[in-house]
Amino acid sequence: xxxxxxxxxSTAMPGLMQGLGVxxxxxxxxxxxxxxxxxxxxxxxxxxxxxxxTLAKMYVNxxxxxxxxxxxxxxxxAVPMIFTLVTGDYLTIDVAFTSCAVAFMLFEAAYFxxxxxxxxxxxxxxxxxxxYALGMTYPQAMRLVILPQAFRKMLPLILQQSIILxxxxxxxxxxxxxxxxxxxxxxxxxxxLLTPYIILAGAMYFVVSSLAMLGVKQLQKRLRx
Amino acid sequence: xxxxWNWGVLWDKTGIGNEIYxxxxxxxxxxxxxxxxxxxxxxxxxxxxxxxxxxxxxKTANRxxxxxxxxxxxxxxxxxxxxxxxxxxxFLPAGVKNWWFNDLxxxxxxxxxxxxxxxxxxxxxICEQVRTGIQALxxxxxxxxYALGFNTRQVYREVLLPQAFRMILPPLGSELTNCFKNASVASLVGVIELISQVKTIAxxxxxxLEIYTYATLIYMxxxxxxxxxxxxxxxxxxxxxxxxxxxx
Numbered sequence: 001x002x003x004x005x006x007x008x009x010s011t012a013m014p015g016l017m018q019g020l021g022v023x024x025x026x027x028x029x030x031x032x033x034x035x036x037x038x039x040x041x042x043x044x045x046x047x048x049x050x051x052x053x054t055l056a057k058m059y060v061n062x063x064x065x066x067x068x069x070x071x072x073x074x075x076x077x078a079v080p081m082i083f084t085l086v087t088g089d090y091l092t093i094d095v096a097f098t099s100c101a102v103a104f105m106l107f108e109a110a111y112f113x114x115x116x117x118x119x120x121x122x123x124x125x126x127x128x129x130x131x132y133a134l135g136m137t138y139p140q141a142m143r144l145v146i147l148p149q150a151f152r153k154m155l156p157l158i159l160q161q162s163i164i165l166x167x168x169x170x171x172x173x174x175x176x177x178x179x180x181x182x183x184x185x186x187x188x189x190x191x192x193l194l195t196p197y198i199i200l201a202g203a204m205y206f207v208v209s210s211l212a213m214l215g216v217k218q219l220q221k222r223l224r225x
Numbered sequence: 226x227x228x229x230w231n232w233g234v235l236w237d238k239t240g241i242g243n244e245i246y247x248x249x250x251x252x253x254x255x256x257x258x259x260x261x262x263x264x265x266x267x268x269x270x271x272x273x274x275x276x277x278x279x280x281x282x283x284k285t286a287n288r289x290x291x292x293x294x295x296x297x298x299x300x301x302x303x304x305x306x307x308x309x310x311x312x313x314x315x316f317l318p319a320g321v322k323n324w325w326f327n328d329l330x331x332x333x334x335x336x337x338x339x340x341x342x343x344x345x346x347x348x349x350x351i352c353e354q355v356r357t358g359i360q361a362l363x364x365x366x367x368x369x370x371y372a373l374g375f376n377t378r379q380v381y382r383e384v385l386l387p388q389a390f391r392m393i394l395p396p397l398g399s400e401l402t403n404c405f406k407n408a409s410v411a412s413l414v415g416v417i418e419l420i421s422q423v424k425t426i427a428x429x430x431x432x433x434l435e436i437y438t439y440a441t442l443i444y445m446x447x448x449x450x451x452x453x454x455x456x457x458x459x460x461x462x463x464x465x466x467x468x469x470x471x472x473x
Contacts, residue, residue, distance in 0.1 A: 065402070065448040066441050067409040069420055074441075077433040167301035174413055181304060195312045202304045209299035 004196040012187045012197075019183025022097065026104055026169045026179065031162045033105030038112030043142070045117055056113070063110035068103075069171050075103035076175040096177040108165055115157045119150035156220045163212050167205060180204065234432040235439060246426050253422030254443065256332075260340050260418060261405040267344025268404065272351025277381060279356040290352060297349035302342075302410050309342035310335060310414040332417055339411035347404045354396050358389030391462055398455030402448050419443065 044056035063071070079099035080091040091098065123146050131141035151158075173182040181201045188197025231237075235247040278290035297305070314325050314334075325334055362385060370384040390397075412421035419440065427436045 062441075062445075065406075066444045067406040067420070069409045069412070070423075070437065070440055070444065073420070073424065074437040077427075077437070081434075167299075170301040170303040171410065171413075173303070181301070185307070195315060198304065198307050198312055202300045202308060205301050205304060206296070206299045210295055213295075213299065 003191065004193050008191065008193070012191075015187055016180065016183050019178050019180040022172075022177065023166075023169050023179040023181075026097075026101060026172065027162070027166050029101045030104030030108050030165050030169070031158075033101075034108030034112045034161075034165075035116075035158065037105060037109035039116050039147070041109055041113035042116035042120060045113065046120060060110045060113055063107050068107055068168055069174055071107050072100060072103050072171060072174055075099040075106075079103075096172075096175055100172045100175065100177055104165065104169070108161070111161055112158065115154050115161060116150065118157075119154035120146060122153055123149050152223070156216050156223065159212065159216045159219070163209050163216070166212075167209060170205075230435065231430070231432045232435050234426075234430050234435050237430065246430070249422045249426055250419070250439070250443070253417060253419035256336060256416055256418040257405065257408050257447075260336060260343060260411050260416065261408040263340035264343035264347055264408065265401060265404050267341065268347035268351050268400075271345070271348040273355050273386075275348060275352035276355025276359065277386075279352065280359045281377075294349045294352055297346055302346050302407055303413060305346055306339055306342040306410060306414045309338040313338065331415065335415040336411070339408075339414055339416050343404065343407055343411065346407070347400065350400055350403075351397070354393045354400065355389065357396075358393035359385050361392060362388055391459075391464065394455060394459045394462075398452055401455060402451050405447060405451065406444070 041056045041059060044052040045060070047053050047056075076096065076099045079102055080095050083089070083091045127145055127149070128141060131145040136144065169179055170181040172179050173185075178186065184197045184201035185194070188194040191197075235250065236245050238245055275290040275293055278286040279294075281287065314322060317325060329337075366384055366388070367380060370380040375383065408418060409420045412418050412424070423436055423440045427433045430436070
């Protein structure tokens with residue numbers, strides 16, 4: 001552990017913070033995109049149109065049966081290809097980051113859709129009937145009556161899934177994207193301080209996740225009343 | 226799009242001996258099963274012990290198991306595997322360390338540390354499942370068993386665990402598939418399992434899309450087989466009347 005001190009840490013800090021920025025941006029995009037796409041998937045899954053519900057089910061089953069790592073690697077190759085196919089142009093922005101963000105959104109959507117589906121199903125049928133009785137259309141009933149209630153109930157589960165995603169963002173190292181963990185590892189490797197840097201990174205993830213988990217438990221207690 | 230499809234890529238020669246790329250896939254699959262299998266074994270044994278500890282009246286046992294779960298659940302799997310691969314060997318006694326670094330093939334030592342890491346990670350999840358299973362049983366079961374003169378050991382072995390395990394078979398099934406999916410993370414700590422083989426082949430042949438499609442299909446088949454196996458266990462050990470059997 002010789003050489004691991006405040007001077008070393010402050011030299012490493014800008015790199016680590018940049019990595020943390022990548023981690024947090026991926027997390028935010030994954031959660032936001034995942035919830036939006038996941039909600040539409042859940043609606044499709046619960047739809048009375050057989051074709052839509054089958055399609056949504058296949059989507060969810062596909063993403064739930066392959067490892068996230070494989071999805072990340074695959075998207076790294078597929079996203080630029082599809083981009084070129086659609087726009088006829090080459091993808092000029094950061095390919096690694098873009099493909100990871102897209103992969104997280106689509107992958108997490110499969111998991112979020114199950115949460116949302118359970119949330120919608122937990123709202124009593126009477127709410128629907130009442131909304132229709134008031135003359136609302138299906139989109140209005142969903143948007144104004146059902147989803148606001150469902151999301152309130154789902155909040156703890158959504159946060160829990162987000163904590164899991166926060167930990168899973170470390171996998172982006174597989175395609176060479178430098179997130180917080182990768183930044184710590186690279187610095188440790190460079191300075192021959194691998195042990196302290198890996199432990200430091202682990203401690204950071206541990207503190208953030210366990211505090212967030214405690215928060216979720218408090219929230220669950222509050223919502224139960 | 227001028228992409229040259231080559232779905233026969235798995236039967237192409239690798240250029241090394243008489244091997245075709247399919248051989249590499251099979252080697253990767255073998256390592257995947259080795260890691261997943263060993264990890265699952267560790268996870269089941271340790272997870273059951275921890276799960277029992279969480280339901281014991283002893284405060285100490287409870288705290289230890291609960292601390293274990295908190296620690297192993299809140300550190301990302303990749304970081305845990307890095308710790309087992311890069312950090313832990315440094316703390317081994319000199320003799321073992323020498324054997325670890327010099328006598329073992331690099332892939333074997335990487336495989337062992339990945340299996341241990343994945344096993345300990347999964348154990349935390351199994352612990353929670355076992356605890357839920359035991360706590361879901363009516364309290365009367367424990368009391369009745371004690372009334373029959375069983376000691377704590379017998380209460381768990383003869384009465385609580387057989388029922389709890391039957392109850393938690395479905396969630397255990399999804400943990401089992403998770404365990405094998407998570408084994409892919411071992412490719413990032415130098416194990417030549419399926420994902421790293423697939424990556425290598427994709428780099429050699431440039432047939433990225435085909436190779437990744439094949440990998441996806443393999444994972445789906447593995448997943449479905451594992452779930453079918455768990456379904457078989459469920460039917461095999463079902464006790465009529467123990468649980469609601471409404472769903473097929």
